[in-house]
Amino acid sequence: MTVLLLCQPALAQQAAFGTGEIRALNNLQNELLTCANYFLLVQRCVMNTPTTPPETVVGYSRAADALIQRGWMVGKMIEMTEDAMQSRMKAEGAAMMTLVNGNCVNIASAMTRYSERCLTVSNEGDKVLADYLSKEQPD
Helix, strand or coil: CHHHHHHHHHHHHCCCCCHHHHHHHHHHHHHHHHHHHHHHHHHHHHHCCCCCCHHHHHHHHHHHHHHHHHHHHHHHHCCCCHHHHHHHHHHHHHHHHHHCCCCHHHHHHHHHHHHHHHHHHHHCHHHHHHHHHHCCCCC
């Protein structure tokens, strides 16, 4: 994610991205919001466990907030509307709740599917973007 943050002023000055760049950034934005929802779900579930240290709950909340901020930044860069970003966030949250059947007892389903990837998206977002960009053909 460092690359994105460092390049934001330069990217914002570009009149438009190529279609491949837009697809790559759109894919990244989707993953950022998916992972934000994942961290919010885990936070809600561990919050109800008496043995969970408070700092763990706060850590998941901060991770989700950071991903939401990054997701909004990327969305704005590719000219997504607020409505589109909010709709995507809600849809991803609903999908996550469906996966666990609305019950934290099923959190293993979400953890198995999302934990590893979301740690990568959260900690190495610049690599995730580079991977998406490498799969795109130049315009």
